[in-house]
Amino acid sequence: xxxxxxxxxxxxxxxxxxxxxxxxxxxxxxxxxxxxxxxxxxxxxxxxxxxxxxxxxxxxxxxxxxxxxxxxxxxxxxxxxxxxxxxxxxxxx
Numbered sequence: 001x002x003x004x005x006x007x008x009x010x011x012x013x014x015x016x017x018x019x020x021x022x023x024x025x026x027x028x029x030x031x032x033x034x035x036x037x038x039x040x041x042x043x044x045x046x047x048x049x050x051x052x053x054x055x056x057x058x059x060x061x062x063x064x065x066x067x068x069x070x071x072x073x074x075x076x077x078x079x080x081x082x083x084x085x086x087x088x089x090x091x092x093x
Contacts, residue, residue, distance in 0.1 A: 017061060017068075018036070019061035023037045024037060029054065032060050
C-alpha cells in the first residue's frame, strides 16, 4: 500500500483557485484579503516599485482565471533581481 500512496503524491496538483495560485498577493486593503498579482509578476523589476496595491484587482479565494498557475514564470532565469546579468565577456563593444 505505501507504493500506491507515494505514486499518487507526485501527481497532486492544487485546485485552480485564486487562493492556490502563485500569483496571488495578500492585501490588507482588499475586502477579500487577496489581490491578483499576475500583472505585478509580469512587469519589470523597476515598475514593481511604482505600482500600488490598489492597481491590482481584488479576487475571491474560490475564483480562478486562465492565468492560474502553481509555478510562476521567472523574469530572468539568470538573475534573482529580474535584471539580466551583465557579462563583459559577451559584450560587443
